[in-house]
Amino acid sequence: MPTITAAATRQTLSVLVDNNAGVLSQVSRLFSRKGYNIESLAVGTTDSPEVSRITIEVMADDLQTKQIMSQLSKLFPVRSVKRLESAYSIRRELVLIKVKAETRDVRNEVIQIANIFRASIIDVSLGSITLAVIGTESKDEAIEGLLKEFGILELARTGMVALERGQYTLNEESKVKGEYDYGKRML
């Protein structure tokens, strides 16, 4: 019998669910029950008001990811589950950072950093500047590291959202497809 190799990497799962009360807790509960730590979780409705998309990022190895996916597929409100490979998907997160900026010099410097990172300034007061940055974790971490110098007053992130590149979509048919293909070509 082969043994389990624990090579956990950051996995992005995209889950389409019925837009009902309690579905989010049902989904997130699965992760706590299995002892996996959710790195990031983002929920929102899709173009159809009946359907929500949950994007979950979790540290897991290949086997654990398959296990999570099959457990997710078992939930009745779950329409489809897909693992998004980083090479074939785009991931973005929005971070709001409120930076302490009490002098003109500091404000200028923060604005310069914002420009370099193509962050937008969405609020200014005499004591602070609030920036909105959209990016992946490396960009977010970089700007966060720079702004730490000035003092970050508050920070909020939306959690990562992701879509597949190209014309492929995640739709209802992929649930049955996944069940057939399990172990051969897991979606």
Next chain:
Amino acid sequence: MKMKASQIVMECLLEQGVDTVFGYPGGTILEIYDEFERNGYGKRIRHILTSHEQGASHAADGYARSTGKVGVCFATSGPGATNLVTGIATAYMDSSPVVFITVNVGESLIGKDSFQEVDITGITMPITKCNYLVRRGEDLADVIREAFAIARNGRPGPVLIDILKNVTYEMVEYEPLPLSEHHRHGKLGRLIARDSHDLKAVEPDHEDVDGLVTLLGDCKKPLILVGGGVIRSRGAVREFRKFFEKLGAPVASTVMGGGACPGNHPQFTGMIGMHGNHASNLASNECDLLLAIGCRFSDRVTCDVNTFAPDACVVHIDIDRAEIDKNVLTSHHIIGDARRVLELLNERIEDQTYDFSEWAEYVLSHKEPELEHDESKLLPHEILETVSRLTDGNAIIATDVGQHQMWSCQYYHFNRPGQLLTSGGFGTMGFGYGAAFGAKLGNPQQVVVHCTGDGCFRMNCHEMATVQHYDIPVITIIFNNHTLGMVRQWQTLIYGQRYSNTTLDRGPDFVKLAEAYGIKGYRVTNVAEFEAAFKEALESGHAAVIDAMLDMDEMVHPMVSGGSPVTNFLLD
């Protein structure tokens, strides 16, 4: 036509062919209970009032397991609902189809910590296949139809419906719909259209089946491991028997698989795992192909999962995709209903293609010899052999959990599905009595025997009131050793004989207790007395309690300690 939602509940139960409901009324569910009287539904659906909601939950479970139909259980809000929780978890772990219906406080009181309010859908989320909170009368019929379909189909399991009190007296439109039409309507229709295994028997992949046939042709020492999936899948047992007889390989069983292979079949190696037969455990260790059908490799089966079936190519057949590679990594798998997969296998396998007789003979030679008899005391296997003889091996045996459970699995030879009712997954003490009378009500022609211990019986013995009132002829055998035997066994073997809080040197006198409930009680200290008492109980046609006195240090043999390889026997 317009009718009260409470009446719709009854109509929907009749649509499903429900004839028995177990339950306990209370403030919020009164409207539904009123239907038994007000509109005469009590004449069409028999309601069994138990002593405690837990008893009702186990009874509905036992009814479901023994009949293959969906069990139904009612309870009120708050404590009524939480008293079901152990029963729901028990059904969930053993994939038993039960629909639980509770009524919560009304909309205006929800979320206000009202009297007897509890978030039961939140509580039962991890232990139900699916649960519902019904807030609108219009949704009710749809939800009930969906709940039954979900409980029954795919991998069966419990479903809970929580209805708000104000919904139960709403007047709403009800369209009768025959069961055969349900899958075409409402949300259920949409769910089924998604083509999920949970609701629809999806055809197994034929290539996967062919792959297994190839593997069978290449192996020398195959072992078949059968689990509860073959019991739950209707008609699977017949196909299973055809299959393993064609193959001629040894067959081991999990606790939940008891009855899939006849207990006295020459290919049967017995139970596997912690208290497994030497032959089964040895075979799992030495086989080169382990074909697991409808089992989930629980820790009580594999013991140390890393050394389990070390030389084997593991093939897993299961209806639930999430079971594949969960506990044991497999080399090959087939996803599908056990009956259908076995049918496909049987189509592909000719008689006398395989010859594993040498290997089977080698494995089966390790089956333990006949047990000895000791004149001076009553032995557990003697009780079970006597029961087996007097019931022609045909009785339904419901057990609680512990030593008596393992003895029942080892020494009573089960021949058909639904004959052994035991809490294999959850290990619920107190499961047996409810399950036993639930099974008896579903199978009035069968003899039902409830095997229990003195610890377990204490947990739900108040159900004697139910058994006596409805005159349900269940024979209870208490394997009374004045201790929590299985825990004591661990304390003896692993905890340096420090018997912390396991000795039950206290009342009640079970014979007197039975008599207080109006049930005939017997106390027996040897086989002859036991046989006489059991015969008398059997002939009486009424419930009986037999208090069988055993030695405190009786142990379950063999035993492998948890977490060590299955062939490292702590006890032979």
